[in-house]
Amino acid sequence: MAAVPVITTRMLDRFEIAHALREIGALLELEGENPFKIRAYETGARALEGLSGDLATLVAEKRLTDIPGIGEALAGKIASLHLTGRSETLDKLRARHPPGILELLQVPDLGPKKIAALHAALGVATLADLEAACRAGRVAGVKGFGGKTQARILEGIERVRTRSADRRVLLADALLEAEPLVAHLRAAPAALAVELAGSARRGRETVGDLDVVAASHDPAAMADALAGSPGTVEVSSQGDTKITARLAGGMHVDLRVVPPEDFPTLLHHLTGSKAHHVKLRGIARDQGYTLSEWGLYRLAPENTDPDLPPDPSRKVPVESEEALYRALGLAYVPPELREDAGELEAARDGTLPADLVRLEDVRGMVHCHTTWSDGRATIEEMARAADALGIEYLTITDHSQTAGYAGGLTADRLRAQWDEIDRVQERVKVKLLRGSEADVLEDGALDWPDEILEELDVVVASVHSRMKMDEDQMTRRLVRAMSVPVFKIWGHGVGRLLLEREPYAVRVEEVLDALAASRGAVEVNGDPRRLDLEPRHLRAARARGIPIVLSVDAHSTGSLGYLRYAVTTARRGWVRRGEVLNTRGAAEFAAAVRPIGP
């Protein structure tokens, strides 16, 4: 009997496959391939990352091409990468290039053309080669390169090595730098309007650079204002309309300055996302316009030279972002939705939700810890802080008994806490609800017996232990937990800690199916490190009719402010006001979430 060949490869998940597709794209780029082909790989990678459903199912049912941006060719490569961990195309590309060549693309200002030139002239194939060539002064001698470029490359190598080049920060940390800066710029006499743009405005969970746009007739004065901001460390480049600076926290900010009539289109341009723009500009073109950051122009009837600047007489005045979408026959798309995730089709068809949840719609604070478990504030301190925010009700949800590391409450302690809640209730206006963040145990049971659940007003069910289970185990565990005949709020669904810890391995859609067949809601956890469930899963939950709860997971009075991040994340998942349980009054909310019976 012939020996069975040893299988040395393994299945890849969608993130690993996306990475492989980007590697193919990068290597093709080095070979000078058609830029649109390169873009197709990026589009495919992005589509995979945004996928809500189960990749294995799509591969098995040969439905990959149902995903917009994935055609026959990419589907074949994705299936191969998923099932075997390899792709013939990628293997061949890797064989044609030195293994270190891709790290050169990480160097700022170094793209495929320059890398190819350096490789041809000097044989540079790795970061180390490049550094040696720069230090020896050989790069400056290559045609098209000079002393300044050589120095910039050396700086760039340093940035790659210290990994500060593409450092991303949490949205909340980015806003901590951005909002004071915007306020400072707005105070400048030359400023007519200043807005934050970029991924921070879209509410992305992490942010790389800050983009700020200003309306002013005096760009130089605005550049001075940026240089004079307390958070600015240095101005690193300055053109007529664009100034780049580095902030104390290490982030870079791009400030763009234009006259007020160009402000709306520039703000829109800098808000992104890139994918949203590409599609929007295609729509503009279909309708006889060309759109750029400088405005909307009617295309000339005759085919004119595309390299000529647009004819000013054909410019369409655009007084706001709303007007821009309106001019193109589209409903206004709020920044949080601009990700090319179907929002432009919906804006065209009139199916874009007009009543996305807003911060002012939320009437109750859900998921709050106190000194009874691992919180830093007492019940009364939390209650008074909520009162001060104008909140109508507050759920006290300390940890359950199994969460010993977090000071989880035993049944006796929980009952004692109810007495304390009653005492505090007499002194505060905000309505206090008795709750618990009940651990989802290893076998999927909740951490409280029925006689306790019967007396609780609200239960958040969360995984806090055995987080490294494999996907089948974790899915079974959560499906069982979400199937118990109790109303439960699925707490911080996939357990990710942004920039720190990967999500649990779990098939979210199966858990949502179980929840939809039982009674419960999903949480949008506003802790800036979590923002969980994430938008694509929120859309999957909404599609199943599962209600949403916006929570703060507060461990202090200050973290009641996390509500804004829960709202932003929910909007990114297209969540409407009516779908959010804690936009309702206290009595209605309590009736909706009561774990057992009336």
Place this chain on the structure above:
DNA sequence: GCCGTTTTCGGCCCGACTGTTTTCAGTCG
């Protein structure tokens, strides 16, 4: 590479900034 109430072929978003040029290519967002 993908995609299609104009198209199965021929399109595919658009401009700012830098450095090295003497009119432009490369990179970036």
